[in-house]
Amino acid sequence: MKSPPVHGKAAPAAREPRSGTTLLEVRDLAMHFQVGSGWVRAVDGVSFELRRGETMGIVGESGSGKTSLGYAMLRLLPANGRILRGSIVFDGVDLVQLSEPELRRLRWTRFAMIFQNAMSALNPVFRVGDQIVDAVRHHTGVSRIAARERAADLFQLVGLSRTRLRGYPHEFSGGMKQRAMIALALSCKPDLVIADEPTTALDVVAQGQVLRQIKDLQRDLGLAMIFISHDISVVAEICRNVAVMYAGELVEYAPTEQLLTEPRHPYTMALLRSFPSVRGPLKTLLSVPGSPPDLVRPPSGCRFHPRCPFAQPICSEVSPPPIPTVDGGWARCHFTEEIRRRGSDAIDVLEKVG
Amino acid sequence: MDHALEVKDLRKHYPVRGSLLGSIGVGERRVVHAVDGVSFAVAHGEILGLVGESGCGKTTTGKLVTRLEAPTSGSIVFQGRDIAGLSRSQLRTVRQHLQIIFQDPYDSLDPRYTVEMTVQEPLLAQRVDAAERRRRVEETLDMVELRPARMFMSRYPHELSGGQRQRVAIARAMIVRPTFVIADEPVSMLDVSIRAGLLTLMRKWNRELGVSFLFITHDLGVARYMSTRIVVMYLGKIVETGETEAIIGRPLHPYTQMLIAAVPDPDPRNRRAEQELRGEVASAIDPPSGCRFHPRCPLAAAICADKEPALRQLRDGRLAACHFAE
Numbered sequence: 001m002k003s004p005p006v007h008g009k010a011a012p013a014a015r016e017p018r019s020g021t022t023l024l025e026v027r028d029l030a031m032h033f034q035v036g037s038g039w040v041r042a043v044d045g046v047s048f049e050l051r052r053g054e055t056m057g058i059v060g061e062s063g064s065g066k067t068s069l070g071y072a073m074l075r076l077l078p079a080n081g082r083i084l085r086g087s088i089v090f091d092g093v094d095l096v097q098l099s100e101p102e103l104r105r106l107r108w109t110r111f112a113m114i115f116q117n118a119m120s121a122l123n124p125v126f127r128v129g130d131q132i133v134d135a136v137r138h139h140t141g142v143s144r145i146a147a148r149e150r151a152a153d154l155f156q157l158v159g160l161s162r163t164r165l166r167g168y169p170h171e172f173s174g175g176m177k178q179r180a181m182i183a184l185a186l187s188c189k190p191d192l193v194i195a196d197e198p199t200t201a202l203d204v205v206a207q208g209q210v211l212r213q214i215k216d217l218q219r220d221l222g223l224a225m226i227f228i229s230h231d232i233s234v235v236a237e238i239c240r241n242v243a244v245m246y247a248g249e250l251v252e253y254a255p256t257e258q259l260l261t262e263p264r265h266p267y268t269m270a271l272l273r274s275f276p277s278v279r280g281p282l283k284t285l286l287s288v289p290g291s292p293p294d295l296v297r298p299p300s301g302c303r304f305h306p307r308c309p310f311a312q313p314i315c316s317e318v319s320p321p322p323i324p325t326v327d328g329g330w331a332r333c334h335f336t337e338e339i340r341r342r343g344s345d346a347i348d349v350l351e352k353v354g
Numbered sequence: 355m356d357h358a359l360e361v362k363d364l365r366k367h368y369p370v371r372g373s374l375l376g377s378i379g380v381g382e383r384r385v386v387h388a389v390d391g392v393s394f395a396v397a398h399g400e401i402l403g404l405v406g407e408s409g410c411g412k413t414t415t416g417k418l419v420t421r422l423e424a425p426t427s428g429s430i431v432f433q434g435r436d437i438a439g440l441s442r443s444q445l446r447t448v449r450q451h452l453q454i455i456f457q458d459p460y461d462s463l464d465p466r467y468t469v470e471m472t473v474q475e476p477l478l479a480q481r482v483d484a485a486e487r488r489r490r491v492e493e494t495l496d497m498v499e500l501r502p503a504r505m506f507m508s509r510y511p512h513e514l515s516g517g518q519r520q521r522v523a524i525a526r527a528m529i530v531r532p533t534f535v536i537a538d539e540p541v542s543m544l545d546v547s548i549r550a551g552l553l554t555l556m557r558k559w560n561r562e563l564g565v566s567f568l569f570i571t572h573d574l575g576v577a578r579y580m581s582t583r584i585v586v587m588y589l590g591k592i593v594e595t596g597e598t599e600a601i602i603g604r605p606l607h608p609y610t611q612m613l614i615a616a617v618p619d620p621d622p623r624n625r626r627a628e629q630e631l632r633g634e635v636a637s638a639i640d641p642p643s644g645c646r647f648h649p650r651c652p653l654a655a656a657i658c659a660d661k662e663p664a665l666r667q668l669r670d671g672r673l674a675a676c677h678f679a680e
Contacts, residue, residue, distance in 0.1 A: 175634060203635070211618065212628070232546075261621075274546045285553065
């Protein structure tokens, strides 16, 4: 039983690795959710594009809306959440316009998600292999034998021994569970995988192992991936492009190296200097004064302005548009050009307040 | 007495719960070797980093040193006195000088207590009068940069951000003006943009007030920022110890090498050749024979499974427990 074509577009045709063409285009997406004190503007006007086979990172702190964005992209909304505006065009189809059954046919088969807490995503009373076999059969309708073969291949792909298929979740370490979750996400050969903090619960060596596995998979499968994390180091290891999220908005987007070596938004600059590195010379750490805003009533203008050492009157009045930087990057800061001109002098300003 | 703290051959073994045969004395009693013969010293005014992955015994070591847990054997000499066997009441005076800060600012504060009630609590045991308590709470809140202190005193934990909560937990430890603080992952639950502030604060107390720290962390970057010397633990044992910069620049133990190689780095200028990351941490119930790291070690030879390597003195005053490290 094949998934029926959606909007006249045959699903298998899209599997051709036409790298370079757009796979996902998010335009002005807004997802708010209701709490006692009003509407939390968790995702508020987010736009970006992802090409086939591309890996993009979304970096932000807790409460920045990065996880909400990940869920909203797949229209997995909390009960109190609502998409207010915008479009999510995945391979030519706007997910915002689809019905729930239409969406269900795409989830797992065309795009899949890996969650932070793999420990609880697997059912403890069933063998891990059986859970993968069931998922493969449910979504692709192949025979049990074929699904078993597929599960064994998947385990091999993520570096797990096929004898582990007979194991129960409690017999798996954290790293092994996360690998099994990756296998599950890949089970129906999706074009896009969204991973939300997939290595955050792991120890550093296990994290290193899983990151390397993901890198191999990217290379071998040409998978497009959105990697959401609070940890810019982790994102930098595996992503070609990085978007930085703050208070429900993307504030900067750039190729990874560009973002790391020449950040053009003050928040990115501070973020890059806020954690100590194991390599390179020891640097003074910076902290960003104040705390992230309440997204029920976000600050006017640029949402970072109350914490920004470069803020001018215009920053509290006008929300800055994306200003192009280099190599297709952009920064939503009125003074991004000035920051570039001032170079290390701009860092000194940050050091004074941090 | 030239050490603030000296730990010798510290051990903590937990019997495995739920083993019925073991509990009635039939069959083999299974034991978790959480900490297994650990020795180190912290100099006055030093910050010693204690580094390792989960299950290595670093948190248990911290709890033993503060005597929140009783060691199975070994000595803990603090201010010239072995506190390993002290009773609860005897420990009360020790706790004025020795405090611990925990990882989770959500877990360590009582939601029904105001900040003032939480922070003043250690003073109640010392029978400090109300006016003096209030004065010291204010002073300590100011010290952890919760300003203005008076405004924060009447707040409840749910009205505070994660970073503010951790500052309250730190204030609670600092109000007795300890000379020694055990900080167990004090910033790992916090967002990166507010971590730096707390780390800087602790470094300042170390520098200006001479407070010694045992700084427990899984994060080598944080350990590097905080401490001049580190101890690296694996499965209940110390595998390497020495000057932080020397270890990070050139780790001698294969486990330390693997640990450092696994740390992701955002700076493309720091890219390095990939080193193999092999296997998984074994169980502390039946730790591997000989060197506990041997099943994962790229250098392992026959001797490694047979003979446990002792901590040996190597270059730059460093100690490493490996038959082949040099």
